[in-house]
Amino acid sequence: MAGANLKVGGCGERWVSSRSMTSPSIDRSSLRPHEPGDSVFDRLERLLPLITKPIQYIGGEVNAVTKSWSEAEVRWALMYPDAYEVGAPNQGVQILYEVINERDDALAERTYAVWPDLEALMREHGVPQFTVDGHRAVGDFDLLGLSFSTELGYTNMLTALDLAGIPLLAVERDESHPVVVAGGHAAFNPEPIADFVDAAVLGDGEEAVLLITDIVRDWKRAGRPGGREGLLLELARTGSVYVPRFYDVDHLEDGRIKRVAPNRPDVPWRVRKHTLMDLDEWAYPKNPLVPLAETVHERMSVEIFRGCTRGCRFCQAGMITRPVRERSITSIAEIVENGLQRTGYEEVGLLSLSSADHSEIADIARNLADRYEDSQTSLSLPSTRVDAFNVDLANELSRNGRRSGLTFAPEGGSERMRKVINKQVTEEDLIRTVTTAYAGGWRQVKLYFMCGLPTETDDDVLQIATLAREVIRAGREATGRRDIRCTVSIGGFVPKPHTPFQWAGQLDHETTDARLRKLRDAIRSDREYGKSIGLRYHDGKPGIVEGLLSRGDRRVGRVILQAWRDGARFDGWSEHFDFDRWMSAAATALADDVVDVDWFTTRERQRTEVLPWDHLDSGLDVEWLWEDWQDALDEVAVDDCRWTPCFDCGVCDQMDTEIQVGPTGVVDLPMPGVGPRNPVLADSTSA
Amino acid sequence: MAPRPQPDRETAPAVQRLRLQYAKRGRLRFSSARDFQRALERALRRAGIPMAYSAGFSPHPKISYANASPTGVASEAEYVEIGVTEACDPEAVRAALDAALPPGLDVVDAVEARTPDFANRLEASLWRVELPGVSAPDAARAVAALLAAEEVLVDRMTKNGRRTFDARGAVIRASSSGEAADESAFDPAASDCAILTLVVRHGTPSVRPDDVLSALRRVADLVPPIPPRVTRLAQGPLDEAGTSVNDPFAPDRAG
Numbered sequence: 001m002a003g004a005n006l007k008v009g010g011c012g013e014r015w016v017s018s019r020s021m022t023s024p025s026i027d028r029s030s031l032r033p034h035e036p037g038d039s040v041f042d043r044l045e046r047l048l049p050l051i052t053k054p055i056q057y058i059g060g061e062v063n064a065v066t067k068s069w070s071e072a073e074v075r076w077a078l079m080y081p082d083a084y085e086v087g088a089p090n091q092g093v094q095i096l097y098e099v100i101n102e103r104d105d106a107l108a109e110r111t112y113a114v115w116p117d118l119e120a121l122m123r124e125h126g127v128p129q130f131t132v133d134g135h136r137a138v139g140d141f142d143l144l145g146l147s148f149s150t151e152l153g154y155t156n157m158l159t160a161l162d163l164a165g166i167p168l169l170a171v172e173r174d175e176s177h178p179v180v181v182a183g184g185h186a187a188f189n190p191e192p193i194a195d196f197v198d199a200a201v202l203g204d205g206e207e208a209v210l211l212i213t214d215i216v217r218d219w220k221r222a223g224r225p226g227g228r229e230g231l232l233l234e235l236a237r238t239g240s241v242y243v244p245r246f247y248d249v250d251h252l253e254d255g256r257i258k259r260v261a262p263n264r265p266d267v268p269w270r271v272r273k274h275t276l277m278d279l280d281e282w283a284y285p286k287n288p289l290v291p292l293a294e295t296v297h298e299r300m301s302v303e304i305f306r307g308c309t310r311g312c313r314f315c316q317a318g319m320i321t322r323p324v325r326e327r328s329i330t331s332i333a334e335i336v337e338n339g340l341q342r343t344g345y346e347e348v349g350l351l352s353l354s355s356a357d358h359s360e361i362a363d364i365a366r367n368l369a370d371r372y373e374d375s376q377t378s379l380s381l382p383s384t385r386v387d388a389f390n391v392d393l394a395n396e397l398s399r400n401g402r403r404s405g406l407t408f409a410p411e412g413g414s415e416r417m418r419k420v421i422n423k424q425v426t427e428e429d430l431i432r433t434v435t436t437a438y439a440g441g442w443r444q445v446k447l448y449f450m451c452g453l454p455t456e457t458d459d460d461v462l463q464i465a466t467l468a469r470e471v472i473r474a475g476r477e478a479t480g481r482r483d484i485r486c487t488v489s490i491g492g493f494v495p496k497p498h499t500p501f502q503w504a505g506q507l508d509h510e511t512t513d514a515r516l517r518k519l520r521d522a523i524r525s526d527r528e529y530g531k532s533i534g535l536r537y538h539d540g541k542p543g544i545v546e547g548l549l550s551r552g553d554r555r556v557g558r559v560i561l562q563a564w565r566d567g568a569r570f571d572g573w574s575e576h577f578d579f580d581r582w583m584s585a586a587a588t589a590l591a592d593d594v595v596d597v598d599w600f601t602t603r604e605r606q607r608t609e610v611l612p613w614d615h616l617d618s619g620l621d622v623e624w625l626w627e628d629w630q631d632a633l634d635e636v637a638v639d640d641c642r643w644t645p646c647f648d649c650g651v652c653d654q655m656d657t658e659i660q661v662g663p664t665g666v667v668d669l670p671m672p673g674v675g676p677r678n679p680v681l682a683d684s685t686s687a
Numbered sequence: 688m689a690p691r692p693q694p695d696r697e698t699a700p701a702v703q704r705l706r707l708q709y710a711k712r713g714r715l716r717f718s719s720a721r722d723f724q725r726a727l728e729r730a731l732r733r734a735g736i737p738m739a740y741s742a743g744f745s746p747h748p749k750i751s752y753a754n755a756s757p758t759g760v761a762s763e764a765e766y767v768e769i770g771v772t773e774a775c776d777p778e779a780v781r782a783a784l785d786a787a788l789p790p791g792l793d794v795v796d797a798v799e800a801r802t803p804d805f806a807n808r809l810e811a812s813l814w815r816v817e818l819p820g821v822s823a824p825d826a827a828r829a830v831a832a833l834l835a836a837e838e839v840l841v842d843r844m845t846k847n848g849r850r851t852f853d854a855r856g857a858v859i860r861a862s863s864s865g866e867a868a869d870e871s872a873f874d875p876a877a878s879d880c881a882i883l884t885l886v887v888r889h890g891t892p893s894v895r896p897d898d899v900l901s902a903l904r905r906v907a908d909l910v911p912p913i914p915p916r917v918t919r920l921a922q923g924p925l926d927e928a929g930t931s932v933n934d935p936f937a938p939d940r941a942g
Binding site: 346 | 717721725729730733734773780787789913914
């Protein structure tokens, strides 16, 4: 759950409490006629003193742009459907924002979910959903693009549509309304939101937004032939944009899907994902946004490669972003240097799904550490494998800095479990790795695990405690110190579409909670090591809702709508999430159906069942996925195709792509050149 | 194994301190003191100011903040002091930093620090409070009632819970006038716009303009229908007459 442990923040500064104010009930739109593209900031401004953290709604980020409304032919509002503090740092939105704004014929602005305090005031005062760049009404744009990293943002989308004055149901929209396009990882099964979005895009967004921009521009220039439906047909016929309304879903009597078929000529049976090749050609972000407000990631992020072929069977990201495409060491260094100069950030994050797997990572780490050794700039590798090499890397990146904590993700507590999920880490590997870390001066090691994995038993989870005890024991032995710590962090497993576990039954939340309690008790009762082990976990209920939204079909849309009407907002935030509200919404919305929440979540699927996302092509061969699922049950490992022969997952053939990895042969980068004399120095201005 | 020693990297000492005056204008008045701190530290790096850093595992740039105005309040007179490792031209630093900060966070003045005790020099603030929707006579009556009182207790939530304190004693001067409504006001109700001018002494607990507004509500039931717009126009030492504040940079300029 992204941001689940964040607080909404303390009480902000308030001039006058809203209760003591008489609220003027004037229809402001009648006082000031609204022209498309006009700023609504003056109307918003007087609400800002009444809410918490107004800074998140004012925009003004370093490197943000606000382009002329009239000069752009195609106008995108881009939304990350979570709070600004989570959404603003999102790399995907920042990249698309830049890619679109570089075009002379298009503009892009950003919008985020507003907190309930502002939502209530916006409704009361008739202020529409706005962008933070030009404070323009979202309803004025040609397109509203939503990036869903998680399904738990769906209700926030409905709030934004409603506040924007856009009908919630796509079929009720007319030509005056923006075309609502979903992207991000959750868009690989957009069926639960099929009624609310006009289109969905699978895969990398850079080229896809340019394609859509071209089509919308040409359609507008041509006088909007065919109206809204004409435009959507144009998009659907590319085979690269999924338009749910052009596909009919038939069901069997038992509730399973019978078939999904296009209902218009020329609309393809399957829609393909987009894959961006040659990352060096797309060196974004070039102008990273620097928010004024505090956000969850206060750093300059560089994606060092995209995709992952480690083959962890639970990992949707690793399955749907294949193949691996690396950025070269030279390009990475250029992006880092440019980004630091343009942002003033003090931290650089080298991002990817498994950063230490970059073929040139050792040279990258050494070169960057050399370059920024004297500059108060810190470097970080957020995702680390269980591997002693990773500790060397982390040591290199923290030459001068504090060595507080290192994070590893064995994911499964027992050796058997790790074979099931294809996480090829032995206990010996883990102990060797953490011992190296403690001996290198790291005081705290964080270990990530999952609970609720297929075939898991209580014993598999209890072995997490055994492992953590062994970690502390070995750490104390290696360092001679007793102040080392190990934090065990546990997430609930949710089976995801386009993975070998897409057929698996999800563990019910009662069993999840019981297992975690047993684990907690096992750790607490350990007198020798228990005090050195921290345990963090959430209850299993949010995972069930996430599971419903992840593997649901179009019928789940009714549940989302009902839950939203009942008040669901910010479902990724534990203080806003309400499990009972979701369950009662599901009971109401599915009352006349043969399916229910369990049917979508805890039920195991058979090979022959048509899955809701089968017509959406991630490139993965369904036969391979099924074999990998069977291999999981047989506890058989599959290797990584970067250093073993291809094992025919299907992606490269199906998508006409290939693995792009180094090394490039570049080992040493030139140090950045010495610039002209700094003009702020006293003797340079007096000269 | 012993803990790792502190890094032996040399930290260059500060050879000069610069005092900056900045303004928080327009929508940027909604930035908090912490928001400004982050923005400033990044702007200093973008502008290439040769900052001095503290030593240790997590070095921090040498910056001292003084008496920041509350979130939501605009200001023409906020102050910050920085330490640099090479002698700089104050005006060049001002211009470079102003260009690096977002519009609305504007660096308006800079001097080399030549005197100690700058923070103590900030004795009082001059505030301008626009009250859209409040008529000038109503505001004048409320101000008169406030000045006639010896003590007006108000309460406000602070970090340590709800506190009750006197908001009258710190008010050295208060006057009101009526002006044409601010051009951004478009409510018929806002065609009235009284403007208060306040000189308030700094102290503990600090009396802020919202506390004075609470006091006006208490003594005269003055309740603005629209959130007031507050601007700190100046802060510094009280002048001899005790009715306004002087330039806190004056001793540095003279030195």
